[in-house]
Amino acid sequence: MAARRHGRREFLGILGLGAAAVISGCGVLGRARRAALASPEVLPPSTTTVVPSTTTTTSTTVATTTTTTPTSTTDSALGSGGSLPGIPDPHPGPPSVVFRAPTATNQIALTIDDGYCVECADDYVQFALRSGIRITFSPNGTYNEIWDPLAATLRPLIEAGQVQIANHTYNHRNLLKLGESEIVEQIERNEDWIEATFGITGRPWFRPPYGWHDERTDEVAGGVGYTQILMWSGSFGDSAVLTPDQLLAQAEKWLLPGTIMLGHANHPTVTTLFGQIEDLIAQRNLSPVTLDEMFGTSRAVG
Numbered sequence: 001m002a003a004r005r006h007g008r009r010e011f012l013g014i015l016g017l018g019a020a021a022v023i024s025g026c027g028v029l030g031r032a033r034r035a036a037l038a039s040p041e042v043l044p045p046s047t048t049t050v051v052p053s054t055t056t057t058t059s060t061t062v063a064t065t066t067t068t069t070p071t072s073t074t075d076s077a078l079g080s081g082g083s084l085p086g087i088p089d090p091h092p093g094p095p096s097v098v099f100r101a102p103t104a105t106n107q108i109a110l111t112i113d114d115g116y117c118v119e120c121a122d123d124y125v126q127f128a129l130r131s132g133i134r135i136t137f138s139p140n141g142t143y144n145e146i147w148d149p150l151a152a153t154l155r156p157l158i159e160a161g162q163v164q165i166a167n168h169t170y171n172h173r174n175l176l177k178l179g180e181s182e183i184v185e186q187i188e189r190n191e192d193w194i195e196a197t198f199g200i201t202g203r204p205w206f207r208p209p210y211g212w213h214d215e216r217t218d219e220v221a222g223g224v225g226y227t228q229i230l231m232w233s234g235s236f237g238d239s240a241v242l243t244p245d246q247l248l249a250q251a252e253k254w255l256l257p258g259t260i261m262l263g264h265a266n267h268p269t270v271t272t273l274f275g276q277i278e279d280l281i282a283q284r285n286l287s288p289v290t291l292d293e294m295f296g297t298s299r300a301v302g
């Protein structure tokens with residue numbers, strides 16, 4: 001095992017910290033196919049990196065939520081008129097790593113990362129607009145040329161509590177290789193962009209790039225108010241380029257009660273399947289919600 005993992009210290013670090021519940025785009029596939037389809041988290045086309053593989057242990061969920069904030073964001077925090085709350089101050093604290101819903105529920109949380117494909121990001125936003133399905137996007141500010149033009153469409157959905165924005169860092173770098181000040185810069189630069197672009201804070205929801213994190217990076221994130229370290233319990237597997245059949249198989253496998261679902265706005269395959277994914281959610285009587293709704297956090301408190 002160790003020999004086969006030679007050179008995958010980042011990955012070992014993840015497992016060693018008990019974050020084995022990470023289900024990546026690869027983790028849902030057979031071991032032999034992982035190397036080919038790989039990667040829990042996407043890379044920008046211009047960069048190269050090691051692709052971690054991950055282990056699936058959905059039963060050992062560590063879904064903790066220490067946040068006690070007002071619920072009902074649409075009614076109170078956002079106001080019936082749809083106006084956004086002001087940006088709240090950060091609330092630094094000990095981090096909690098979250099994989100799935102905290103209690104038995106028919107809720108699911110669709111969490112869609114990155115967004116370096118213009119038509120994919122646009123199609124996802126149009127899907128949200130058309131369907132009313134609740135989605136949490138975790139865009140990187142480095143793709144601002146793609147996301148900024150979508151902000152006008154997204155803002156009313158954000159105001160209505162249908163769409164939430166989480167922080168996924170500005171440049172999507174491997175935090176395990178960064179010093180504390182660099183991690184803070186990556187988080188806060190993206191927070192600044194989220195605030196300026198979408199009018200809300202991303203706090204306290206932080207998804208580490210590639211899902212790579214350890215106690216140190218979690219503590220740094222918690223120190224700037226990102227106390228909820230967002231992992232996932234199911235994945236479309238689309239950090240790699242999948243065929244429609246492959247992606248739909250992942251949807252059928254993982255869209256289950258309580259799932260935090262990982263997806264990416266990076267490759268067009270998913271955009272051809274929105275109708276089928278929507279049907280699957282309806283057939284299974286699942287209720288898509290934002291992280292705020294699943295965990296009782298709010299944009300007014302952050």
Ligand SMILES: [Zn+2]
Nearest residue numbers: 041042113114
């Ligand atoms: Zn990512």
